[in-house]
Every structure is written in structure tokens, then in C-alpha cells.
Amino acid sequence: MRHVICGKCVKCGAEYEAVPTLTTCACGGVLDIQYDYARIRERVSPASLAACRDYSMWRYKAFLPVEDPPAPTPLRVGWSPLYRADRLAGELGLRRLYIKDDGQNPTASLKDRASALAVVKAREAGAKAIACSSTGNAASSLAGSAAAAGLRAYIFVPSRAPRGKIAQLRIFGAEVVSVEGSYEETFALSRDAIAHWGWYNRNAAVNPYLSEGKKTVALELMEQLNWQTPDYVALSVGDGCTIAGVWKGFRDLYAAGFISCLPRLISVQAEGCCPLNRALQTGEAWSPMPENTLADSIAVGVPRNPDKAMAAVRESRGLAVNVADEEILEAMRLLGRTQGVFGEPAGAAGTAGVQKALKLGLLDPEATVVSIVTGNGLKDAANGIRAAGEPMTCPPNMDALLSLFSGSFS
Numbered sequence: 001m002r003h004v005i006c007g008k009c010v011k012c013g014a015e016y017e018a019v020p021t022l023t024t025c026a027c028g029g030v031l032d033i034q035y036d037y038a039r040i041r042e043r044v045s046p047a048s049l050a051a052c053r054d055y056s057m058w059r060y061k062a063f064l065p066v067e068d069p070p071a072p073t074p075l076r077v078g079w080s081p082l083y084r085a086d087r088l089a090g091e092l093g094l095r096r097l098y099i100k101d102d103g104q105n106p107t108a109s110l111k112d113r114a115s116a117l118a119v120v121k122a123r124e125a126g127a128k129a130i131a132c133s134s135t136g137n138a139a140s141s142l143a144g145s146a147a148a149a150g151l152r153a154y155i156f157v158p159s160r161a162p163r164g165k166i167a168q169l170r171i172f173g174a175e176v177v178s179v180e181g182s183y184e185e186t187f188a189l190s191r192d193a194i195a196h197w198g199w200y201n202r203n204a205a206v207n208p209y210l211s212e213g214k215k216t217v218a219l220e221l222m223e224q225l226n227w228q229t230p231d232y233v234a235l236s237v238g239d240g241c242t243i244a245g246v247w248k249g250f251r252d253l254y255a256a257g258f259i260s261c262l263p264r265l266i267s268v269q270a271e272g273c274c275p276l277n278r279a280l281q282t283g284e285a286w287s288p289m290p291e292n293t294l295a296d297s298i299a300v301g302v303p304r305n306p307d308k309a310m311a312a313v314r315e316s317r318g319l320a321v322n323v324a325d326e327e328i329l330e331a332m333r334l335l336g337r338t339q340g341v342f343g344e345p346a347g348a349a350g351t352a353g354v355q356k357a358l359k360l361g362l363l364d365p366e367a368t369v370v371s372i373v374t375g376n377g378l379k380d381a382a383n384g385i386r387a388a389g390e391p392m393t394c395p396p397n398m399d400a401l402l403s404l405f406s407g408s409f410s
Contacts, residue, residue, distance in 0.1 A: 001065055001066070003035055003062065004018045004035060005035060007022050007032065009025035010031070012025060014027065023201060024206055029307065032211075033065050033212055037255045046227055055078075057077050057078030063249075063256075066117070072116065073120070075116065082099070082100050082220075083099045085099045092354065092355050092358055095366045095367065096368040098225070098369070101373050102374055103347055106141075107144040107172075108375060110214065111134075111138045113214050114210040114213040114245070115144070115202065115213070117210065117213030118130065121207075122149075123149065125200060129153070130146055133155075133190035137379070140169055142174075147172040152175070154174070154177070154199055155169055156186050157177070157178055157186060158183050158186045159178045159180050177189070183299065183300055183301065204239060210245070213245070216249065217246060218246045218249025218250050229261050232354075233371075234351070234353050234357075235267075235372040236269070237268060237298060239300050240304070247316060248312075250262050263316065265316040266319045266350070266357060266363075267318060267320045268349045270292075271293070272293040277320040277321070278322075279310060286306050289301045293345075319362050321362065322356075327355070327356060328349050328352045329345070330352065330355075334351065335348055335373065343374075345380060345383050350374070353371075
């Protein structure tokens, strides 16, 4: 990996060799992977990418900390569609809006990008088993990628994780531990188990390579926009790892000369669980919060990557927007009705944040915005029904149907 320089601590600046088992700094800080951008420019360019026929995240291998050639997992991860959402933009009163539907990845979430890279690094490390804690999506993505790669997966989830995500885990053959406690307690148990059995650690707040996988969504949407930077990029925030990875992707492209300016980020959290946004809004240190939201994927009261996440929002001169659960449900309906995109609650939260920012006057209606839908709604069908409502019921005869419709259809 001659294009990779080192892993550098975001707190104390200490540098570490970028070995496959790299974790956190001795000071407790999270590491950031550093690159030689001159070498990257020797390997790849916008023109070479335009000619590339590998429509997956591995088209960006020159920007990733993997051996050359990499050994990607069999699943096709990445190159999810970017839709120009004119109808939704019109309803919101926004000049231009794009929806990046990352729920179309193999296990239906953006987390597939991180898990694919984790599995590659686990293989490089010679590991036979890999483990993580998760509110659901990271778990199912790891289970799927590990199954495809022939690795054993050990998953720790809080007991409130939606049944659809648990079903994915079990179908993929993972060993699943449902922890009767909070996400913080779930994380702690996974940490102790990983240390005890020596499994490869896929926890994104510990393993710095995970953000590198997540950043490919930023590389991808910029290529899909022909390298024209939008004004804002909105996404939901839980642990903080995803928004940190997205910002890293934009910074890498800027440093390599692929884009001429950087977007501003919109960090969206649920009102019932917004420790990072609360800190960004008040200027105070973050403190734990209850996990009080239906958006389970961002119900993280003790975020594990606060430094990188808050630095990303601040460096981008971004916005921190909190949304109520009802606003998330409304965004789910809007995405479905205007764009045919079914996002789970956390996946639709970014769009809810765009709508809220416009209402609060924080966002210029003339701006160009990309909203990343991070997960598919079929992962949480119960909240999909809660958002959309139950279907009509009717006996099997035409008179009953006519009565039900009250003559409104012809």
C-alpha cells in the first residue's frame, strides 16, 4: 500500500503503521488514514474512472487502504443510484435536490461499504472470524459480507433491534447475541468478547478502516454529479462514523484535485437522541443522552466517534438539525410518494433534516442539496406501516368496494 502513509490520531497526532489490525491510539483517540495524494493521482483520474467498468466501491481502490490488487468480497457493494428529486424538491421549496439511495446495497444499507472493507482487511490479517456490535445495519452488513467471504461472524445487538434486521443476521449464518441493555452496554460486551476470543474487530469507532469504506459513498456521488460539488450533503448521524467517513471522502477528493471546493454537511439526529448535535449547537462538550427515538439505527446515546463527527461538521461549516420522530415519518412518506424510495426511519432522517432546515430558515432555498438515504425501509416494516398507515379492508364484492370509495373513482 505505497499510497497509504499511516494512521494518525485525531487527538494527539501520533502516527502508526497502517497494518490490517490497526485500531485506536494509545491515548484513546481515533485514527485517521493518511494518503500520498501524488501517488493516488498517478494511479487514477476522473478520465480513468469514466472508462472503468467496475461499478462497485472497488472502482475507487486507489483511494482505499487495501493491497493492490485487492481481494473484494463476492457481493457487489456500491454504485447505488443518485436520483434528481425534482418533485420532492418542489414540495419542499428547494431549487435542486438529489437523493442517493444507498438502501440498494446488498444487505440494504450504506454500512455494506464499511463491512466490505472490514472483510478485506480481516483477510489481509489472516483472521477466520470477525465481530461487531450494532443497532442493526452494521450487523446485517457484516453478516452478509462475512458469509460471502467464508468468515465466521459474531454479532452483538441491543434487544430492541428490529426483527427484520435480526432475520437477516440469522439467514446469513451469523452467531447473534441479543443484549438486554442499551447500545452502550452492547458495545461494551462486544469489546470484551473480541478481546477474549481474538476476533477481528469491525466496530467502526475502533477500526479506522471502516470510515474509509463509508467514504466511498462521497466519491461515488461526486462522480455521478460529474465532479460538480453540491452546496450541502445531508445524512443521519448516530455513532458519528458515517458522517466522518463522508467528510473524509470529500477531503480526499479535494486533496487529490478531483473537486475544486467542498460541500457543507447537514448532520441530522433525532430530537430524542442527539448528543452530538446538542454539543454542536451549544458549543459545550457532548454528554450522553437516552436512546429515545424510533430511528433505531441512530439511537446512540453514547456515540463512539464524536471527535471525527463533530470536526467534520465544523470544518465544513455545516448545520446540525434535530428532527422529531413524526418529522421522520413524514419524510418517509414524502420519499415514497414523490420518488418511489422506501427509506427506514434513520435512512429518511437526512431528508427530514433538509425539510426542517428549510422551515427554520437555516438552508437557502436556492441551494443544491444531496440527501443520503442510508437504509431501506423493509428493514423496519413496522415503522413503515406506522408512517403510511394500514391498508383499507373490503369484502370481496363490488358493491362494498363502491361504498368504500364513495363514488370517488370512475
